[in-house]
Amino acid sequence: AQSVTQLDSQVPVFEEAPVELRCNYSSSVSVYLFWYVQYPNQGLQLLLKYLSGSTLVKGINGFEAEFNKSQTSFHLRKPSVHISDTAEYFCAVRKGETSGSRLTFGEGTQLTVNP
């Protein structure tokens, strides 16, 4: 079984500041890792994913994440945030190299960007 821990439930930052949203996972098998964003009253949109290869993954809207196998982490970063980045961010994991594997989500991090 897999589990995901998002270490911060709320992250307030000022506009144009850098941000890091932390995610740690545990699994006894190889995994794929994902970050999704949820805007108020909307569905989840895929930001980026790590499947294999380079540990630094670039996604949409200027976000990137780094997979660290030894620390079992997959932290999300953005060098300069905008007001429009205010949303809930979910880290998720699933078994790698198989189909039909459920996603296990963290509890989410609410990012609030203030002017």
Place this chain on the structure above:
Amino acid sequence: NAGVMQNPRHLVRRRGQEARLRCSPMKGHSHVYWYRQLPEEGLKFMVYLQKENIIDESGMPKERFSAEFPKEGPSILRIQQVVRGDSAAYFCASSPGLAGGGTDTQYFGPGTRLTVL
């Protein structure tokens, strides 16, 4: 290429009524997943289906909940005799499987927000 479609977007039911939630996967996707998001919580897996088959329902409550994905038409999540604790957002995701060398990434619909009065 339309995304995952869910309807209705909002559903209000009184205790004891039935709720039917529909999900049409993305074109070319044969795998459907249902997740539930309770207020102030993350998403929890409920059930995974392929056409005409339930593959994994280990996250589904044992009573009152059922799901299907018929050969023709959308996937349906059915909740009988709803209770206030069923109030939540229900999200459907679809994926293509590993056919063609893909990675089976799941894409989500906008969700159905169920309110039980």
